[in-house]
Amino acid sequence: MKKIKCETCLTEFEPTEKQVVEIEKSANAGIERFIIDCPKCHSIVFVFPLMLLGKSTVAPKEIEDDRLFCCPVSACIGFVEENKDAKVFGCSECGTEWRTLDKVHQSIEQIIEKYPHRKKVYQKNGEQWKSISLDEIPKGYYSKVNNEKV
Ligand SMILES: [Zn+2]
Numbered sequence: 001m002k003k004i005k006c007e008t009c010l011t012e013f014e015p016t017e018k019q020v021v022e023i024e025k026s027a028n029a030g031i032e033r034f035i036i037d038c039p040k041c042h043s044i045v046f047v048f049p050l051m052l053l054g055k056s057t058v059a060p061k062e063i064e065d066d067r068l069f070c071c072p073v074s075a076c077i078g079f080v081e082e083n084k085d086a087k088v089f090g091c092s093e094c095g096t097e098w099r100t101l102d103k104v105h106q107s108i109e110q111i112i113e114k115y116p117h118r119k120k121v122y123q124k125n126g127e128q129w130k131s132i133s134l135d136e137i138p139k140g141y142y143s144k145v146n147n148e149k150v
């Protein structure tokens with residue numbers, strides 16, 4: 001099997017036997033994307049099972065928009081996405097993972113407290129946090145986030 005490259009720490013690694021089994025299983029089930037754990041930095045790494053197994057040469061198209069929130073991590077302009085297969089929420093930009101939606105909500109509360117400009121992209125709906133429509137992210141939001149201290 002091809003080596004997998006972690007985009008976060010740039011390590012190339014061979015999947016473990018267990019991961020190979022999981023990758024084969026998802027390829028057989030027609031799952032196009034799969035998340036595995038980087039053995040070095042433990043970031044999530046998106047892999048394409050069919051490509052890894054040499055059954056396909058094209059990466060799956062980004063058709064589905066699974067973005068739930070602007071990433072509530074300091075200085076990160078990525079998005080929180082739900083990975084239904086891995087049952088985890090994660091941001092591919094900074095590699096942060098949240099096991100539950102509650103944990104995402106906690107991070108949102110913390111980042112808003114730290115940086116009031118973050119209030120513009122999250123809305124509180126009762127006890128639940130919702131995102132504004134991602135097409136409506138205010139101008140200047142990204143540059144403000146870029147200037148946050150890590
Ligand atoms: Zn890594």
Ligand SMILES: [Zn+2]
Pocket residue numbers: 071072073076077078079091092093094095096
């Ligand atoms: Zn992030």
